[in-house]
Amino acid sequence: METKIEAVQLSWTDGANIIVGQSHFIKTVEDIAEIMASSVPGAKYGLAFNEASGPCLVRTAGNDDGLVKDAVACARATGAGHTFYLVLGAGAYPINVLDRVKACQEVCRVFCATANPLQAVVARTAQGAGILGVVDGSSPAGVEGPADKADRVGMLRAFGYKFA
Secondary structure (H helix, E strand, O other): OOOEEEEEEEOOOOOOEEEEEEEOOOOHHHHHHHHHHHHOOOOOEEEEEEOOOOOOOEEEEEOOHHHHHHHHHHHHHHOEOOEEEEEEOOOOOHHHHHHHHHHOOOEEEEEEEEOOOEEEEEEEOOOOEEEEEEEEOOOOOOOOOHHHHHHHHHHHHHHOOOOO
16 A cells, blocks of 8 residues: 655645644534633634544534635645634634544544644645644753743743733
């Protein structure tokens, strides 16, 4: 059996974030849409799920046509069955929904939650495709020093994620 492994570049709207994961059931689409509505009311998002049996369609949800298109483009680029692509619009961040997405009863794993450049490492066989992992952003350029640490701590406080 022949297997081809490739890095697939994923892209989406600048300023948005993406969560890429794997789940086991078409119900994922409605459940993640409900998670978005109840976790960050009014947040713009697009969701695509690659169905892996039956008609094998890309199933979608969302409240922003551009972000739905972004999610569909990512889903089609990998072609990986039972994977989902949740693109979060400006003002919504993975930290706002990630615990709930991971707790969704259909979700098997989350590969990443990022705004960084992203490649999915995809295996393709005669049966279909699957994501083996991701390359999220760039490799480290060094180790943080005192000024870098102060910048990191300041950024978290500026975002409101940590207190003084």
